[in-house]
Amino acid sequence: MKNKFAEQLSLALGRDKTLTQQQIADGTHISPGQLSRLKNGSRNTDPQIRKSLANKINDIWLKYSGARENFGVLSFQNDHRLQGDMFSALMKQREEQRQREKLETEFEEAITVKPRDRTPAQQLVIERYPREYAEEISAEITDLAKKAEYAGISMDKLQEVIDKVNRQNG
Known part of the structure; x- marks a missing residue:
């Protein structure tokens, strides 16, 4: 079951055409497999990795999804x-x-x-x-x-x- 961060990560990876998933994984010091598991929601991660991913991908929706998840805040958009x-x-x-x-x-x-x-x-x-x-x-x-x-x-x-x-x- 996907969580909000996983959904936004999946969308952000689809929008980002400048970096490969390998480059994103390397730039955030996680494995491509871990990135895939985070993307499909089968694995959760800590706030530091969410922040690192959001910064590397530089996607506004992913950044605010990560912030909401970090603080347990749900948006009316959910x-x-x-x-x-x-x-x-x-x-x-x-x-x-x-x-x-x-x-x-x-x-x-x-x-x-x-x-x-x-x-x-x-x-x-x-x-x-x-x-x-x-x-x-x-x-x-x-x-x-x-x-x-x-x-x-x-x-x-x-x-x-x-x-x-x-x-x-x-």
């Missing part, structure tokens, strides 16, 4: 009912954003309470918020990439912009 229906995806994203904003307010209220005085519900909100926030960032990046793709902006150009922002902001 909902198969919404694939291809950007309006439905946008509506779902907006509803999720409203829910996260509500959670953010609860989080901000909870962190103002001294730890020993927090209720179990407040502690749960504090534990849940970072994951929800990371998912928000992932959804925004996915939205940006989809809009750029629709507008005809190459993924290489979008990657340049993202890399520049990352260098500036860390």
Whole structure:
């Protein structure tokens, strides 16, 4: 059964016409067999190898798939009912954003309470918020990439912009 990273790796390898799978395997210090197993989802790997593969292939979708897998964050784009229906995806994203904003307010209220005085519900909100926030960032990046793709902006150009922002902001 393929995982999200395996699916994106398979797609990225199909899109990348500049490197052979042997060159990719050599450049990431894995065997071609291991690359094949990662591609078909029969083997999982650690975050460092996912990062190394994404950097070697330089595919924006693979990079964000790896990031989502590293942090356990699922994108709204994983909902198969919404694939291809950007309006439905946008509506779902907006509803999720409203829910996260509500959670953010609860989080901000909870962190103002001294730890020993927090209720179990407040502690749960504090534990849940970072994951929800990371998912928000992932959804925004996915939205940006989809809009750029629709507008005809190459993924290489979008990657340049993202890399520049990352260098500036860390």
